[in-house]
Amino acid sequence: MEFYSPDTWREALEVKVAHPEAVPIFGGTDVMVDLNFDRERPGAVLDLTRVPELGEWDDNEGRLRVGAGVTYTRIIGELGDELPGLAMASRTVGSPQIRNRGTVGGNLGTASPAGDALPPLYASDAEVELASTDGTRCVPVAEFITGPKRNALRPEELIAAFHVPKAEGPQQYSKIGTRNAMVIAVCAFGLALHPEQRKVGTCLGSAAPTPVRAREAEEFIEGILEWETRTEIGERALRRFGELVELAARPISDVRGTAAYRTHAVGVLARRTLKWAWDEYQRGE
Ligand SMILES: Cc1cc2nc3c(=O)[nH]c(=O)nc-3n(C[C@H](O)[C@H](O)[C@H](O)COP(=O)(O)OP(=O)(O)OC[C@H]3O[C@@H](n4cnc5c(N)ncnc54)[C@H](O)[C@@H]3O)c2cc1C
Numbered sequence: 001m002e003f004y005s006p007d008t009w010r011e012a013l014e015v016k017v018a019h020p021e022a023v024p025i026f027g028g029t030d031v032m033v034d035l036n037f038d039r040e041r042p043g044a045v046l047d048l049t050r051v052p053e054l055g056e057w058d059d060n061e062g063r064l065r066v067g068a069g070v071t072y073t074r075i076i077g078e079l080g081d082e083l084p085g086l087a088m089a090s091r092t093v094g095s096p097q098i099r100n101r102g103t104v105g106g107n108l109g110t111a112s113p114a115g116d117a118l119p120p121l122y123a124s125d126a127e128v129e130l131a132s133t134d135g136t137r138c139v140p141v142a143e144f145i146t147g148p149k150r151n152a153l154r155p156e157e158l159i160a161a162f163h164v165p166k167a168e169g170p171q172q173y174s175k176i177g178t179r180n181a182m183v184i185a186v187c188a189f190g191l192a193l194h195p196e197q198r199k200v201g202t203c204l205g206s207a208a209p210t211p212v213r214a215r216e217a218e219e220f221i222e223g224i225l226e227w228e229t230r231t232e233i234g235e236r237a238l239r240r241f242g243e244l245v246e247l248a249a250r251p252i253s254d255v256r257g258t259a260a261y262r263t264h265a266v267g268v269l270a271r272r273t274l275k276w277a278w279d280e281y282q283r284g285e
Pocket of ligand 1 (some may be wrong): 158
């Protein structure tokens, strides 16, 4: 197996063009599992951990650009105020060791419907920055993920970063697993309130072939919320919101849970996360 370990971003992009079959690796928390179980035997591996730019993030007038190699531990420690939903999701990933190595770039690369970083990115309309020696392009995250474990990366491209607006209101993430830690989501739900735009972003995780927005639920609740007076959301509206989220689910039954359970559970998570986020908004936090 060839092992490439470039020191610069330019060099990494040149290696990828010259060896499009090379499998990129950052934290290795997905790649190494595939290698160890012999699910993959790539002819070449492209180690990106020495490329400094991938570990950087910056704030451009309220829009964050976060390098693909920023780990979950750093998202929690450095971006908890700016991206509270993603930080909550990051806290649920694996164990401290996995959070120290694993990255959002790797979660995007794997494109699992259960990827915990994905619902917060969908709920805030994040974009994924893809690069090749020919230049860069930004793709909305919902277009980047094209199917279960499939994404829109071209063979000569690498994920450079993701772009996401800083939270302008409360955000939530809730996940159901078969135990408290080190668990792949049975299902999950991300929610972001965008008070300036009077919008609500949602995303179901592990309840369809890809993460999915619950658009009807978003439109319904946007018509109900009293952003000025911050009035309590009624029980009936909360229930209806949950039902519309359930309608967006297209789950499978597998070892972690049945389709019926997942559908029911995302409705419950949707009601809870909306209530928690709205309570926070009412308190002016
Ligand atoms: C014990 C354990 C527990 C886990 N728990 C969770 C969990 O709770 N929630 C969860 O979502 N995931 C979990 N995972 C999966 C994994 O940790 C995450 O998906 C993580 O985000 C992967 O990041 P990484 O940097 O390690 O990716 P890697 O393994 O390095 O790469 C993952 C994929 O992305 C590609 N890739 C990486 N970087 C780039 C780049 N810059 N450009 C192009 N392609 C790239 C790789 O080629 C590969 O296809 C767990 C894994 C383990 C082993």
